[in-house]
Amino acid sequence: MTYDQLKQTALIQFAQLGYEGASLSVIANEVGIKKQSIYTHFKSKDDLYIQTFHEATDCEIDFVKQFIEDQESLQLREVLSKFLTEYLERFEKNNNMKFFMRTSFYPPVKHEEVIKAGSNRFVDRLESLFTALFEQYSDELRHDVTPETAALAFLTMLDGLLVELIYGIPERLQKRSKQSWSVFWRGISIESGEL
Amino acid sequence: MTYDQLKQTALIQFAQLGYEGASLSVIANEVGIKKQSIYTHFKSKDDLYIQTFHEATDCEIDFVKQFIEDQESLQLREVLSKFLTEYLERFEKNNNMKFFMRTSFYPPVKHEEVIKAGSNRFVDRLESLFTALFEQYSDELRHDVTPETAALAFLTMLDGLLVELIYGIPERLQKRSKQSWSVFWRGISIESGEL
């Protein structure tokens, strides 16, 4: 269906070039139709853009929610490190995430409000999901580390690694990810003596 | 001098709107000259852009270098937390930093290579400066934490907080910054029992 192809192609273009950088004629070209035909499916470029954004937001929220639900029987340490690697890998392969991040970081001014609302929805969800996770495993936490503290520190580290991901030097990401994780784990975990 | 005004205004515009979003006529307007007069000072939009970028990079490197040099007599903990707050504050007030971050994160495709080189220059500098700093204070580090580990973990946390800065919700940044710092410090420091 042309409609879905359009959304998918727009997602990629917006992710790579941003709102202003992406052009309707290129998008249409890639799909195999003329620029004017886009208006059969979408009211305007803005319409296409924010519709893409909303779906991307939902998709990102679903991913995290699903991931956490799926990890039932693992230990805290395993859940977290698995999430870390899987989420970072996701960036490489998933245009949805690339688009969502770019849009959240630097939205076009005229849609700033809508997009800020959307990304806050995502971040709030992330925080509450991870706080709940840490509550569930709170016996593995140091006594002076609350679940919320652990969650926020973890998510901050995650954001920091995403930045490295954007910079796009795999070896550096690898190093940072390993070292940050070790410091983080030492900072929250009750088992204090190991490497 | 018009030349400097142009660069300064361009910096702000590029920081707020990105390369494609910024327009030469708006920039000229803001300075008080006509668009075409820009070409007296710069060969092209690209020229203006990458020249602005190189100066921004130098400026960012200088800031960090200067900051670290200035903190002689403080304790490690104080140096780090002071850097954290000062660097985050810098983002609010300093357009140079905003521009540099935006450009490093999402450069226009046609200048990707030049800009990646520039931001790597910055990141490498950061890493070596902070590794040196942690070496200097290595007696305050846990025995199983190398200076490099501490540096990379710190810089990752810093990047994560910068992301929160971009999102632009001060209270959330405040919370994240406090909690991340406490976890980080527990993760690297030898003094293990305090809050």
Next chain:
DNA sequence: AACCACCTTCCGAACGGTCGTAAGGTAATC
């Protein structure tokens, strides 16, 4: 089976607008 009305999808042509850029002219400065 044949006709008609309707809807969807697409495209050609064209719109007004903005973009970055070029060339040439005019003062002022050194």
Next chain:
DNA sequence: GATTACCTTACGACCGTTCGGAAGGTGGTT
């Protein structure tokens, strides 16, 4: 007299958008 800084005018390219119509499919009426 050469150089510098700014101007006016104009250009072609591309942008997002609109309109009218061609083509094809669907469903209802006769």
